[in-house]
Amino acid sequence: xxxxxxxxxxxxxxxxxxxxxxxxxxxxxxxxxxxxxxxxxxxxxxxxxxxxxxxxxxxxxxxxxxxxxxxxxxxxxxxxxxxxxxxxxxxxxxxxxxxxxxxxxxxxxxxxxxxxxxxxxxxxxxxxxxxxxxxxxxxxxxxxxxxxxxxxxxxxxxxxxxxxxxxxxxxxxxxxxxxxxxxxxxxxxxxxxxxxxxxxxxxxxxxxxxxxxxxxxxxxxxxxxxxxxxxxxxxx
Amino acid sequence: xxxxxxxxxxxxxxxxxxxxxxxxxxxxxxxxxxxxxxxxxxxxxxxxxxxxxxxxxxxxxxxxxxxxxxxxxxxxxxxxxxxxxxxxxxxxxxxxxxxxxxxxxxxxxxxxxxxxxxxxxxxxxxxxxxxxxxxxxxxxxxxxxxxxxxxxxxxxxxxxxxxxxxxxxxxxxxxxxxxxxxxxxxxxxxxxxxxxxxxxxxxxxxxxxxxxxxxxxxxxxxxxxxxxxxxxxxxxxxxxxxxxxxxx
Numbered sequence: 001x002x003x004x005x006x007x008x009x010x011x012x013x014x015x016x017x018x019x020x021x022x023x024x025x026x027x028x029x030x031x032x033x034x035x036x037x038x039x040x041x042x043x044x045x046x047x048x049x050x051x052x053x054x055x056x057x058x059x060x061x062x063x064x065x066x067x068x069x070x071x072x073x074x075x076x077x078x079x080x081x082x083x084x085x086x087x088x089x090x091x092x093x094x095x096x097x098x099x100x101x102x103x104x105x106x107x108x109x110x111x112x113x114x115x116x117x118x119x120x121x122x123x124x125x126x127x128x129x130x131x132x133x134x135x136x137x138x139x140x141x142x143x144x145x146x147x148x149x150x151x152x153x154x155x156x157x158x159x160x161x162x163x164x165x166x167x168x169x170x171x172x173x174x175x176x177x178x179x180x181x182x183x184x185x186x187x188x189x190x191x192x193x194x195x196x197x198x199x200x201x202x203x204x205x206x207x208x209x210x211x212x213x214x215x216x217x218x219x220x221x222x223x224x225x226x227x228x229x230x231x232x233x234x235x236x
Numbered sequence: 237x238x239x240x241x242x243x244x245x246x247x248x249x250x251x252x253x254x255x256x257x258x259x260x261x262x263x264x265x266x267x268x269x270x271x272x273x274x275x276x277x278x279x280x281x282x283x284x285x286x287x288x289x290x291x292x293x294x295x296x297x298x299x300x301x302x303x304x305x306x307x308x309x310x311x312x313x314x315x316x317x318x319x320x321x322x323x324x325x326x327x328x329x330x331x332x333x334x335x336x337x338x339x340x341x342x343x344x345x346x347x348x349x350x351x352x353x354x355x356x357x358x359x360x361x362x363x364x365x366x367x368x369x370x371x372x373x374x375x376x377x378x379x380x381x382x383x384x385x386x387x388x389x390x391x392x393x394x395x396x397x398x399x400x401x402x403x404x405x406x407x408x409x410x411x412x413x414x415x416x417x418x419x420x421x422x423x424x425x426x427x428x429x430x431x432x433x434x435x436x437x438x439x440x441x442x443x444x445x446x447x448x449x450x451x452x453x454x455x456x457x458x459x460x461x462x463x464x465x466x467x468x469x470x471x472x473x474x475x476x477x478x479x480x481x482x483x484x
Contacts, residue, residue: 190390193393193458
């Protein structure tokens with residue numbers, strides 16, 4: 001929001017007030033008085049508050065538990081490369097650090113149903129790779145999702161995803177709509193003037209990669225997918 | 237005429253000291269205006285539309301800035317330049333052994349001190365805004381991308397603008413005291429030039445002046461411009477006031 005238009009308005013009000021005071025200068029007396037002691041303590045107190053605030057801001061360590069952590073572009077690029085590999089079906093080439101959960105599920109009757117408990121979509125993408133053989137074991141891997149807001153990564157982005165392997169089913173749902181709020185503080189426009197506009201940029205960017213559930217399913221197993229989530233499933 | 241020769245420097249020093257310690261209204265008003273600016277800066281946000289690539293995620297990014305704090309400090313220095321320039325205030329200066337020159341110089345030095353104090357408190361006020369936001373806003377990352385020199389440039393830049401506002405206001409008040417019709421005359425002239433500029437599609441002088449300072453990205457050149465322009469403004473104010481009676 002641009003508050004520049006306030007400046008002339010306030011200046012005119014102040015000037016008018018000043019001129020009115022000049023015109024009746026001998027008739028006015030101050031309406032309230034502050035004692036000498038108070039008028040000394042108030043500015044000193046104000047300066048102390050400002051200095052303490054500055055010390056706190058610059059001395060406190062970066063909070064490792066904060067929901068938002070700074071992230072390097074190189075690590076985002078690396079993640080993106082791995083995400084692409086995964087979606088090309090090259091699970092073996094994916095960096096294992098991005099696999100946040102792994103399990104092996106046995107099914108009976110060679111049948112698997114993938115469904116959700118809630119209405120609407122699911123918080124993950126699903127990739128199904130068919131492997132030769134007639135085993136009744138399904139290998140499941142959950143590849144982490146990421147949410148990047150400008151230069152910050154949201155911690156706990158994957159925490160809302162619930163996947164429940166259960167007998168011949170995989171049930172997926174989330175804890176509700178994920179909501180993230182990020183607030184920035186910018187220095188004033190003077191900082192912008194001498195830093196080529198770096199401090200005053202309202203063009204924020206967000207990038208989101210949903211977690212991916214990668215399933216290695218033997219060809220002999222019949223997979224049924226709930227209608228409501230079919231669009232989120234890729235069968236390789 | 238005094239029988240003893242009094243050193244001009246000593247008189248100016250005494251007057252500056254007197255103004256610094258006696259005009260409490262200057263410091264009290266600084267706190268009130270800046271505190272208002274800090275509070276406004278802490279609540280006024282520039283929201284972006286909540287978005288999300290997928291319907292499952294709602295993202296909201298709010299931006300806070302310290303522009304309001306700076307604007308309030310500009311207002312403060314303008315008000316203080318009016319205050320120091322007013323005849324009512326000037327009278328108390330002549331309780332000392334005073335000449336028009338020492339009175340003028342002490343006011344200029346005081347305005348420079350006010351600009352310095354204003355710039356430093358604006359800079360420190362940024363930290364207070366950040367602290368308030370850290371306490372009351374979840375998820376506010378602190379910007380650490382600026383170098384030490386960028387911070388120095390920021391303080392210097394704010395000081396430069398404060399000094400410019402002070403110098404312009406002081407000249408305006410000096411002109412007003414010379415003749416009460418000067419200020420309304422300047423306002424009329426300003427409106428006329430705006431009309432003429434829009435009619436003939438010319439750049440208004442004020443816009444040129446804004447660009448002259450506002451589009452300068454080198455802090456050294458900016459400081460040079462400020463020094464030259466404020467010197468011209470203060471010298472003009474001196475030329476306007478030097479022949480006036482001691483008590484207006």
